[in-house]
Every structure is written in structure tokens, then in C-alpha cells.
Amino acid sequence: MVTRLLVLFIALAVAWLPNSPVFAGYGDGPGCGLGADLFKDGKKTIGHQSLASTTNQLASQSLAITSQTWNCTNNGKFSKIEEAMLFASLTFDNLSQEMAQGGGEHLASLATLMGVPEEQQPAFFAMTQEKYATLVQSGETTPAAMLKALQEAMAAHPMLAQAR
Numbered sequence: 001m002v003t004r005l006l007v008l009f010i011a012l013a014v015a016w017l018p019n020s021p022v023f024a025g026y027g028d029g030p031g032c033g034l035g036a037d038l039f040k041d042g043k044k045t046i047g048h049q050s051l052a053s054t055t056n057q058l059a060s061q062s063l064a065i066t067s068q069t070w071n072c073t074n075n076g077k078f079s080k081i082e083e084a085m086l087f088a089s090l091t092f093d094n095l096s097q098e099m100a101q102g103g104g105e106h107l108a109s110l111a112t113l114m115g116v117p118e119e120q121q122p123a124f125f126a127m128t129q130e131k132y133a134t135l136v137q138s139g140e141t142t143p144a145a146m147l148k149a150l151q152e153a154m155a156a157h158p159m160l161a162q163a164r
Contacts, residue, residue, distance in 0.1 A: 081147065084113040088143035095146070096136050102129030114150075116160065123159050 088095055091106045098104030103125045116124045128135060128150070135149045154160040 080113060080115050081151075084110060084147060085143060087113055088147055092143045092146070095143075096141075099128040099135060100132050102126060114154070116154075120159055123157070124154075127153060127157055127160060 087110060091109075094104070094106040095110060098107040107125060107128065108121060111121045111124045112118075131149075131153050135153060136146055137149070
């Protein structure tokens with residue numbers, strides 16, 4: 001009975017191991033994170049990569065990626081819209097109020113995140129105030145819906161279309 005369980009365990013381990021996160025990207029190494037930093041001596045053995053990958057999992061590689069530490073960088077490819085979405089999610093109530101008023105610090109920050117040059121921001125503020133009802137619709141009041149409507153309004157605006 002014990003032999004059968006041992007054989008079953010080994011068979012499952014062999015079937016699972018190649019697909020495990022430990023061996024993901026074996027040829028490229030563990031990528032970035034604390035594990036990659038600790039085991040950066042250039043060895044590409046299964047043992048070193050397993051230790052690096054396991055360390056990354058224990059030390060939260062995703063935190064290193066989002067904070068851009070331990071050689072985890074996005075090479076500036078975090079898009080403007082992702083930054084704007086995060087900002088809008090955190091400040092949605094203030095943004096909605098400032099859009100209705102046609103200006104404010106939060107709205108200026110959003111304009112900057114969306115790539116609106118400073119000299120075009122007054123036009124951006126006026127457009128958000130003018131189109132407030134369609135930008136912040138009563139039926140769908142989410143940051144994502146507001147940003148989508150804002151991008152569409154900017155694309156149709158003669159001066160703001162270039163800022164996109």
C-alpha cells in the first residue's frame with residue numbers, strides 16, 4: 001500500500017513539475033525579483049533557478065514588479081491610460097465634482113496623466129464641463145466608463161485629439 005502511494009506521488013510530481021512555476025521559463029531564468037537578485041551568479045542550473053523562483057514566490061515578485069525594485073522594470077511601458085485609470089479609481093468622486101465645475105487639482109492631474117499639454121488644459125477643462133452629462137453618465141458611474149467616454153470626447157475635439 002505504501003509503495004503504491006509512493007509511486008502515485010512520484011507520478012503526480014513528475015507530471016506537475018514541468019508545468020510548475022518553479023520551472024517556468026527555465027531557459028531564461030527566474031527573471032527579476034529577490035530570488036533573481038540573490039542567485040544572479042550566472043548559473044543556469046535547475047537547482048539555482050528553482051531556488052530563485054521559489055524565493056520570488058515567497059518574497060512577492062509581483063510587489064517587486066509593481067514597485068520596480070530588484071531589477072523589475074517595465075521600461076516605461078506602463079501606459080498612460082493605466083496610470084489614468086488608477087488615478088481615476090482613487091479620486092473618482094473628486095474628479096466628477098471638478099469635471100462639473102470645469103477645473104481643479106484632480107482634473108489637472110488627470111489631464112497630465114492623459115498627456116494633455118499644459119497649454120491645452122483649459123480647453124480640456126471646458127470640454128469636461130460642457131460634456132459632463134455624457135462623461136459621467138448616471139447609469140454607469142465607474143472610472144472605466146468615465147475614462148472611455150473622456151477618450152472618445154477628446155478624439156472628437158479638434159484641439160485635444162492630438163494629445164491622445
